[in-house]
Amino acid sequence: MNNALIIGQYVPSNSFIHRLDPRTKIVIIFFFVIFVFFANSVASYGLLTLFSISSALATKIKLSFIIKGLTPVWILIIFTFILHLIVTKEGEVLFEVFSYPIFSGAVILGAAIALRFFLLILVTSLLTLTTTPIEITDAIEHILQPLNRIKFPVHELALMMSISLRFIPTLMQETEKISKAQASRGVDFKTGPMKDRIQAIVPLLVPLFISAFKRAEELAMAMEARGYQGGDGRTKLRELKIERRDWLTFFGFALVILSLFLTRS
Amino acid sequence: MKKVFIAFRNVSFRYGEEYPWALKNISFEIFSDEWIAIIGHNGSGKSTIAKLINGLLLPQEGEIIVDGMPVNEETIWDIRKSVGMVFQNPDNQFVGTTVRDDVAFGLENRGIAREEMIQRINDSLDAVGMTDYILHEPHRLSGGQKQRVAIASILAISPEVIILDEATAMLDPKGRHEIMNTVNEVKNKHHLALVAITHDLNEITQADRVIVMSEGEVWLESNPRDVFSRKEELQQIGLDIPFIAKLADDLSSIGVPIKNQPLNHEELLIELWKYHSKM
Numbered sequence: 001m002n003n004a005l006i007i008g009q010y011v012p013s014n015s016f017i018h019r020l021d022p023r024t025k026i027v028i029i030f031f032f033v034i035f036v037f038f039a040n041s042v043a044s045y046g047l048l049t050l051f052s053i054s055s056a057l058a059t060k061i062k063l064s065f066i067i068k069g070l071t072p073v074w075i076l077i078i079f080t081f082i083l084h085l086i087v088t089k090e091g092e093v094l095f096e097v098f099s100y101p102i103f104s105g106a107v108i109l110g111a112a113i114a115l116r117f118f119l120l121i122l123v124t125s126l127l128t129l130t131t132t133p134i135e136i137t138d139a140i141e142h143i144l145q146p147l148n149r150i151k152f153p154v155h156e157l158a159l160m161m162s163i164s165l166r167f168i169p170t171l172m173q174e175t176e177k178i179s180k181a182q183a184s185r186g187v188d189f190k191t192g193p194m195k196d197r198i199q200a201i202v203p204l205l206v207p208l209f210i211s212a213f214k215r216a217e218e219l220a221m222a223m224e225a226r227g228y229q230g231g232d233g234r235t236k237l238r239e240l241k242i243e244r245r246d247w248l249t250f251f252g253f254a255l256v257i258l259s260l261f262l263t264r265s
Numbered sequence: 266m267k268k269v270f271i272a273f274r275n276v277s278f279r280y281g282e283e284y285p286w287a288l289k290n291i292s293f294e295i296f297s298d299e300w301i302a303i304i305g306h307n308g309s310g311k312s313t314i315a316k317l318i319n320g321l322l323l324p325q326e327g328e329i330i331v332d333g334m335p336v337n338e339e340t341i342w343d344i345r346k347s348v349g350m351v352f353q354n355p356d357n358q359f360v361g362t363t364v365r366d367d368v369a370f371g372l373e374n375r376g377i378a379r380e381e382m383i384q385r386i387n388d389s390l391d392a393v394g395m396t397d398y399i400l401h402e403p404h405r406l407s408g409g410q411k412q413r414v415a416i417a418s419i420l421a422i423s424p425e426v427i428i429l430d431e432a433t434a435m436l437d438p439k440g441r442h443e444i445m446n447t448v449n450e451v452k453n454k455h456h457l458a459l460v461a462i463t464h465d466l467n468e469i470t471q472a473d474r475v476i477v478m479s480e481g482e483v484w485l486e487s488n489p490r491d492v493f494s495r496k497e498e499l500q501q502i503g504l505d506i507p508f509i510a511k512l513a514d515d516l517s518s519i520g521v522p523i524k525n526q527p528l529n530h531e532e533l534l535i536e537l538w539k540y541h542s543k544m
Contacts, residue, residue: 134362166362169404215357222358225319225350226418227374229342235376237369237383 011129015060018130022139024246025127028253032123035257036116043263045115051256052119059130073121077114084110137161138238155231178207270458271295271318276327278313287313289481300459302469305478306503311462315430319348349419351432355411359403368418389420393447409440413447426458466507470528494526509533
């Protein structure tokens with residue numbers, strides 16, 4: 001596991017944000033992603049930054065952990081900023097780097113875009129940090145429910161997602177087993193030129209695929225034996241409940257959006 | 266009075282037109298509240314029988330009656346309510362992301378209300394001693410524990426018969442022991458019929474009746490003691506003779522009289538200490 005990147009990692013806790021209904025979180029993040037693009041003044045950006053940072057603090061996850069976890073994203077953010085410095089030619093010339101003029105508009109625009117980018121990544125990563133994958137799956141199933149009317153297989157999609165999640169560790173263990181087995185037969189995964197290393201993956205992937213298909217077949221049979229016959233008439237153990245804190249959160253978010261439009265220039 | 270729960274009548278099955286018959290004209294009956302072992306080497310058709318009982322496969326010829334219903338497309342969903350099945354691979358029958366979700370899967374399929382579901386999940390996990398693991402993910406469980414969860418998820422739907430389709434084959438001796446104990450307890454408490462399909466003769470000792478399969482036919486239908494006494498014939502159809510049976514055989518060949526065919530260590534011990542006291 002790559003610990004440097006925290007996107008997609010769940011950190012257990014009992015904070016307010018953790019206990020929110022996953023649907024609340026998904027809906028708010030969806031609208032946040034849209035409204036980030038409406039910010040156009042220092043005040044409006046400040047407001048959104050305040051909202052994001054305070055949400056991050058409310059998760060009770062150490063801010064330093066989150067910021068450090070986004071390291072690979074920082075590179076992208078800085079790259080975007082520099083690109084703007086070079087390309088944008090608005091406003092006055094501030095100073096020159098190796099006789100290349102840097103415009104004031106470029107600095108402002110670059111900073112705005114970089115900040116926007118940072119806020120997007122920060123807020124969306126809060127979702128996966130505070131919500132288990134299975135909760136996200138349940139929420140998606142609920143949110144997509146209206147699509148059932150146009151015969152979109154919502155239940156099947158959610159089941160597929162949850163089974164994939166369940167089998168990720170199993171297949172990881174299997175990959176490790178196969179790679180050890182192949183290494184003991186002399187396959188070299190770690191040294192040699194890139195071309196050889198890529199070719200070494202073939203004897204790893206083929207057995208993995210074969211076993212995955214075999215697993216799928218057996219799983220399907222086991223599911224059928226346990227009475228699975230599609231989504232109709234099924235009840236659910238895991239229940240999602242919108243509670244008072246969810247309404248409060250929606251209300252708070254609505255206020256933030258309202259203030260956003262008031263602070264726009 | 267004993268009630269016939271499962272009946273096979275002249276059943277033949279093959280996996281496709283060009284394949285040989287996996288089962289050839291077999292007939293037998295299984296009573297409710299009975300422990301029956303079906304034993305045979307690989308390819309003897311024993312696993313096919315399991316899949317025919319709950320309609321995962323349908324026979325080309327003959328008739329299968331389960332709980333008074335003939336197994337066909339219309340009745341399979343009702344039949345699957347009373348037939349629970351544990352498969353060989355512990356991983357490939359674990360559907361849920363946690364123990365709790367996995368036990369819930371069968372209940373969800375049957376549209377059982379949430380409150381009752383929680384009750385049944387707790388009861389059935391308690392019965393197999395897995396309550397402490399209720400929120401564990403499958404990769405944090407051993408093979409034996411996963412199979413116990415599989416048994417719990419079957420108990421939760423309160424079936425009348427449990428089929429173990431080589432459920433212990435992929436486990437280590439400890440896991441195997443765990444499962445056989447669990448199964449024993451569960452069977453006694455819930456008065457279920459049990460069909461244990463295996464190729465390991467050690468696992469038939471507790472059964473009431475044994476069906477020995479060979480080449481798609483019922484080769485022998487008898488009690489475990491009788492099966493154990495036919496060592497040479499069993500070896501001929503590709504089954505391994507348990508150590509205790511071999512030992513008893515070798516002892517009697519050098520003149521130690523062993524009257525009762527022993528099924529386990531204790532029984533052989535009883536035979537032997539009596540022998541000494543006679544001298």
